[in-house]
C-alpha cells in the first residue's frame with residue numbers, strides 16, 4: 001500500500017479486514033467492532049483498578065483486550081497466551097491482537113501456548129491470572145485448573161459458562177457435538193458448586209463469586225437461542241469468581 005494513504009484511513013481499512021472478538025479502544029474515537037460486549041464483561045470480572053507493579057497472565061487472550069487493559073492499569077509485565085484462535089483454526093485469528101498491540105505500543109508478551117502446557121518452570125508465577133471464557137472449551141478442565149494453580153501467586157479471575165444450576169450437588173454438564181451454542185469446541189460446564197470444588201481441589205481455598213448468574217426469574221423469561229432448548233438454557237448462566245490460595249497476599 002502507498003505510504004501516501006493517510007494513516008487513519010489505512011487503520012480503518014486494516015480494522016475492517018479483521019474479524020474482531022473484542023471491542024478495543026484504540027484512541028481517537030476508534031473502537032474495534034468486536035462481536036463480544038467486552039466493556040460489559042470488564043465490569044463483570046471486577047479486575048482490580050490498580051495493578052501497578054503486578055505480573056499478569058491472560059489465558060486465551062484472543063484479541064488481547066484484557067491484556068492491554070491490565071497493562072493500562074499499571075501491570076509491570078503481562079503475558080498473553082492463546083492457541084486455537086491464534087492458529088487460525090477458529091472463528092478469528094491473531095491479526096486483531098497484533099494490530100492492537102502495535103497500535104497501542106504495547107509491551108504485552110504474546111506466547112502461542114495451550115493452557116495445558118503452562119508450567120511454573122517455564123513461565124514463573126503471576127500475581128494475577130485471567131482465565132476468561134475458556135474453561136468450557138477444554139476437554140480436560142481439571143487438568144487445566146491444576147496447571148493454572150501452579151502459575152498463580154495470588155489472584156485467579158475465572159469467568160465461565162455454568163450449567164445445571166438447578167442441581168444441589170457438585171456437577172458438570174457434558175456437551176455432545178455442537179450442543180452448546182452450536183460450537184464444537186465446547187465440552188463441559190460445571191455448576192457453581194462443581195466449579196467451587198474443582199478450584200478447591202487444585203488448591204484455591206478461597207473462592208468468591210463476584211458476578212453471579214442471572215436470577216432464575218430472568219433465566220425463565222429469556223428467549224432460547226435454539227428451538228427446543230428453553231429448559232436447558234434456563235439452567236445455564238455465566239459466572240465470575242475470584243479465587244486465592246490460603247497463602248496468597250491480597251492484590
Ligand SMILES: C[S@@+](CC[C@H](N)C(=O)[O-])C[C@H]1O[C@@H](n2cnc3c(N)ncnc32)[C@H](O)[C@@H]1O
Nearest residue numbers: 060061062082083084085114115132133134137
Ligand atoms: C471465548 S474466547 C475468550 C477470549 C477472552 N479470554 C475473553 O474472555 O474475551 C476463548 C479463547 O480461548 C482460547 N482457547 C481455547 N482453548 C484453549 C487452550 N487449550 N489453551 C489456551 N487458549 C485456548 C481460544 O483460542 C479463544 O481465544
